[in-house]
Amino acid sequence: xxxxxxxxxxxxxxxxxxxxxxxxxxxxxxxxxxxxxxxxxxxxxxxxxxxxxxxxxxxxxxxxxxxxxxxxxxxxxxxxxxxxxxxxxxxxxxxxxxxxxxxxxxxxxxxxxxxxxxxxxxxxxxxxxxxxxxxxxxxxxxxxxxxxxxxxxxxxxxxxxxxxxxxxxxxxxxxxxxxxxxxxxxxxxxxxxxxxxxxxxxxxxxxxxxxxxxxxxxxxxxxxxxxxxxxxxxxxxxxxxxxxxxxxxxxxxxxxxxxxxxxxxxxxxxxxxxxxxxxxxxxxxxxxxxxxxxxxxxxxxxxxxxxxxxxxxxxxxxxxxxxxxxxxxxxxxxxxxxxxxxxxxxxxxxxxxxxxxxxxxxxxxxxxxxxxxxxxxxxxxxxxxxxxxxxxxxxxxxxxxxxxxxxxxxxxxxxxxxxxxxxxxxxxxxxxxxxxxxxxxxxxxxxxxxxxxxxxxxxxxxxxxxxxxxxxxxxxxxxxxxxxxxxxxxxxxxxxxxxxxxxxx
Amino acid sequence: xxxxxxxxxxxxxxxxxxxxxxxxxxxxxxxxxxxxxxxxxxxxxxxxxxxxxxxxxxxxxxxxxxxxxxxxxxxxxxxxxxxxxxxxxxxxxxxxxxxxxxxxxxxxxxxxxxxxxxxxxxxxxxxxxxxxxxxxxxxxxxxxxxxxxxxxxxxxxxxxxxxxxxxxxxxxxxxxxxxxxxxxxxxxxxxxxxxxxxxxxxxxxxxxxxxxxxxxxxxxxxxxxxxxxxxxxxxxxxxxxxxxxxxxxxxxxxxxxxxxxxxxxxxxxxxxxxxxxxxxxxxxxxxxxxxxxxxxxxxxxxxxxxxxxxxxxxxxxxxxxxxxxxxxxxxxxxxxxxxxxxxxxxx
Numbered sequence: 005x006x007x008x009x010x011x012x013x014x015x016x017x018x019x020x021x022x023x024x025x026x027x028x029x030x031x032x033x034x035x036x037x038x039x040x041x042x043x044x045x046x047x048x049x050x051x052x053x054x055x056x057x058x059x060x061x062x063x064x065x066x067x068x069x070x071x072x073x074x075x076x077x078x079x080x081x082x083x084x085x086x087x088x089x090x091x092x093x094x095x096x097x098x099x100x101x102x103x104x105x106x107x108x109x110x111x112x113x114x115x116x117x118x119x120x121x122x123x124x125x126x127x128x129x130x131x132x133x134x135x136x137x138x139x140x141x142x143x144x145x146x147x148x149x150x151x152x153x154x155x156x157x158x159x160x161x162x163x164x165x166x167x168x169x170x171x172x173x174x175x176x177x178x179x180x181x182x183x184x185x186x187x188x189x190x191x192x193x194x195x196x197x198x199x200x201x202x203x204x205x206x207x208x209x210x211x212x213x214x215x216x217x218x219x220x221x222x223x224x225x226x227x228x229x230x231x232x233x234x235x236x237x238x239x240x241x242x243x244x245x246x247x248x249x250x251x252x253x254x255x256x257x258x259x260x261x262x263x264x265x266x267x268x269x270x271x272x273x274x275x276x277x278x279x280x281x282x283x284x285x286x287x288x289x290x291x292x293x294x295x296x297x298x299x300x301x302x303x304x305x306x307x308x309x310x311x312x313x314x315x316x317x318x319x320x321x322x323x324x325x326x327x328x329x330x331x332x333x334x335x336x337x338x339x340x341x342x343x344x345x346x347x348x349x350x351x352x353x354x355x356x357x358x359x360x361x362x363x364x365x366x367x368x369x370x371x372x373x374x375x376x377x378x379x380x381x382x383x384x385x386x387x388x389x390x391x392x393x394x395x396x397x398x399x400x401x402x403x404x405x406x407x408x409x410x411x412x413x414x415x416x417x418x419x420x421x422x423x424x425x426x427x428x429x430x431x432x433x434x435x436x437x438x439x440x441x442x443x444x445x446x447x448x449x450x451x452x453x454x455x456x457x458x459x460x461x462x463x464x465x466x467x468x469x470x471x472x473x474x475x476x477x478x479x480x481x482x483x484x485x486x487x488x489x490x491x492x493x494x495x496x497x498x499x500x501x502x503x504x505x506x507x508x509x
Numbered sequence: 510x511x512x513x514x515x516x517x518x519x520x521x522x523x524x525x526x527x528x529x530x531x532x533x534x535x536x537x538x539x540x541x542x543x544x545x546x547x548x549x550x551x552x553x554x555x556x557x558x559x560x561x562x563x564x565x566x567x568x569x570x571x572x573x574x575x576x577x578x579x580x581x582x583x584x585x586x587x588x589x590x591x592x593x594x595x596x597x598x599x600x601x602x603x604x605x606x607x608x609x610x611x612x613x614x615x616x617x618x619x620x621x622x623x624x625x626x627x628x629x630x631x632x633x634x635x636x637x638x639x640x641x642x643x644x645x646x647x648x649x650x651x652x653x654x655x656x657x658x659x660x661x662x663x664x665x666x667x668x669x670x671x672x673x674x675x676x677x678x679x680x681x682x683x684x685x686x687x688x689x690x691x692x693x694x695x696x697x698x699x700x701x702x703x704x705x706x707x708x709x710x711x712x713x714x715x716x717x718x719x720x721x722x723x724x725x726x727x728x729x730x731x732x733x734x735x736x737x738x739x740x741x742x743x744x745x746x747x748x749x750x751x752x753x754x755x756x757x758x759x760x761x762x763x764x765x766x767x768x769x770x771x772x773x774x775x776x777x778x779x780x781x782x783x784x785x786x787x788x789x790x791x792x793x794x795x796x797x798x799x800x801x802x803x804x805x806x807x808x809x810x811x812x813x814x815x816x817x818x819x820x821x822x823x824x825x826x827x828x829x830x831x832x833x834x835x836x837x838x839x840x841x842x843x844x845x846x847x848x849x850x851x852x853x854x855x856x
Contacts, residue, residue, distance in 0.1 A: 313746055336748040345746065353746055356739035358806040367736055368747040374729040421747060 020069035037203035047224035048440035061093035062086035092165035102150035107132035155186035174205040183299035256473030268460035274321030276309035287460040294475025302484035311345035342428030357407035369424040391420035412443025540800030544815035577821025578714035582769040583792035586762030594738035594805030595651035600766040602662035604785030607770025612675035612780025622694035637763020641756030666782040675780035698775035722810035738805025
């Protein structure tokens with residue numbers, strides 16, 4: 005796929021339309037990628053970004069339109085076909101085989117074989133090692149993939165794309181599960197790829213990232229192209245306006261409610277296994293305590309531990325809600341004490357995807373809603389309607405499977421599940437991960453409403469602007485210990501990052 | 510979100526009608542509709558190849574349902590387990606164990622059925638309980654735990670019976686045989702009601718399925734099983750009592766295998782330790798043909814009823830047309846594949 009003319013794009017998609025049954029998800033979209041650029045594909049969830057890259061990656065076939073490479077029309081037909089054309093897509097859900105080694109994964113699907121189809125292991129390992137070296141990634145090629153942290157798995161995925169001599173690399177929200185230093189490493193890698201002449205298509209919801217690496221930006225909304233320009237001509241405000249199609253007020257509308265002195269949640273000397281060591285803090289009624297930290301800080305484990313996800317044996321310390329001590333034993337006991345946890349992985353641990361919106365929204369409150377064991381479908385429907393309306397969940401029908409909703413709406417259903425239990429303390433772990441700007445703003449406003457009604461919130465987020473803007477107080481953790489605490493006024497990104505890296509005050 | 514809105518561009522005009530039309534549309538594409546189609550197809554084949562009108566006689570339908578009933582009871586329990594994301598391979602052996610116990614207590618020891626029936630059902634439930642504890646408490650894979658219980662229960666059946674069929678010919682101390690009457694309870698279970706048009710076992714089976722349906726669709730426990738099968742970790746973190754709910758599914762399955770064992774003994778008028786071989790696989794086939802997902806989290810008892818009728822009628826149609834057993838088995842295998850392919854294609 006060598007491209008002689010630098011002005012000609014590596015790949016050009018023209019007039020792409022896609023219909024799923026009667027639903028038009030893409031309408032006449034033009035998109036191209038040039039050598040040595042990062043082309044941001046932006047848009048709210050459901051705007052058609054994923055469909056577009058799936059067409060490019062050979063997962064779907066376009067209903068109309070053509071894909072051209074080097075001036076010739078091509079048809080990827082399948083992911084393998086796309087690979088052969090030099091197009092590689094790295095999806096949000098990584099497509100590595102967890103039980104295989106790094107080297108085997110890199111050559112997955114097209115192993116180096118010798119006589120009789122036997123895999124030439126040693127040569128593969130050698131090639132893989134050289135490849136990773138070239139990319140500046142220090143990973144043992146014989147390590148089994150599932151033992152690597154998620155950030156390194158992502159690097160392996162990129163190496164895999166390069167092993168296939170991909171010239172067009174599509175990355176779908178690659179940083180959604182990465183911590184700041186890993187993001188930096190990824191960006192360095194992307195810079196290297198640009199220099200070597202690859203074209204990168206990059207999907208992200210994080211404005212700071214887009215500002216940082218974009219060369220060109222294309223915005224989709226409701227399946228249509230609404231704007232495309234070089235990065236310099238597309239400031240963030242304009243980008244957001246194009247994505248949402250309406251003016252948004254300030255992005256983070258935190259209104260700190262009138263202060264009270266009462267502690268809703270008080271935690272003393274809390275530890276879980278090795279991940280969290282002797283953590284103490286308190287959250288007042290109506291307060292949002294933000295927890296900052298990098299990957300492995302133990303913040304998620306702290307919330308899981310408080311919620312009883314590890315049971316009662318592996319945790320120690322005192323937990324009080326409204327002054328009343330309760331023994332952490334399991335999610336049921338925590339729920340009864342008024343504690344709710346929104347996990348950071350809505351598909352893996354938050355929602356039952358094959359179940360209906362109603363089924364999910366009432367799951368945590370099921371015992372209250374079915375006195376004597378017999379369910380009351382009408383009460384369930386009413387509860388669902390109440391919270392789904394309050395959260396502005398968009399679904400044609402509350403009987404549809406939750407898995408068929410967009411990410412933002414799924415997240416709202418996961419939240420509705422906990423609101424239906426009438427919580428006093430909300431533990432929110434990455435509440436806005438992977439959802440679009442409109443839905444994010446909805447959730448910020450809801451957080452204001454909840455705190456106004458007296459709920460105490462503990463918020464974990466890996467997005468620095470969100471942490472700074474939404475928290476009334478910020479606690480920073482590093483390797484399971486608290487390494488800093490800042491009031492809203494004194495917190496800055498620098499101070500937080502310093503503490504997060506273990507620099508003690 | 511826009512996808513869902515775009516599906517109904519006219520929804521502002523008549524939302525009620527639209528909702529209903531969409532619901533009908535959803536049903537037409539649902540697992541239930543496909544199960545109905547599969548059954549309709551089998552019945553149509555029966556009408557076409559009716560073996561000189563044999564398929565239209567009431568007796569044929571009565572027998573088809575009677576023969577499917579024991580499988581139906583097992584499939585009922587299997588549905589609960591499969592929806593929770595598990596599988597119960599032990600049910601066939603539990604049928605044999607309970608059939609042996611029932612014959613032993615009622616025929617040989619002359620127990621009153623008022624005592625024998627609860628004891629036998631408890632034995633079935635206990636087998637399920639052990640599987641349940643192994644799966645829910647000790648985290649064994651359901652396939653392994655129930656495979657072990659399958660072997661163990663078969664051994665128990667052979668041990669309790671001494672390896673022989675427990676029948677109305679009772680061995681005396683001197684080695685001679687005396688014959689006792691077939692117990693009344695056996696005759697009762699194996700009789701027909703409603704003018705001889707319906708077998709009692711069929712009613713028992715439908716009763717089990719009805720209770721199963723109510724529990725699954727209307728009881729909190731049913732919803733918990735769906736949640737566990739759909740995403741066990743999410744269910745646990747929502748405060749669902751995962752262990753209890755999951756364990757109870759195996760208890761229910763064992764209990765229903767116990768009911769099936771009573772019926773089996775009554776129909777055969779003996780307790781055969783070799784009975785019920787491979788029944789678990791037929792039960793799984795019924796559940797799967799109905800459209801309940803082996804991955805858990807999706808399905809229902811109504812689907813299992815349809816699956817049971819499909820398999821039952823298929824078998825009957827092949828037998829009234831005198832298709833030899835070899836052909837019957839091969840055809841059934843093929844049809845399972847076709848049915849499941851039809852179920853999975855749309856997902």
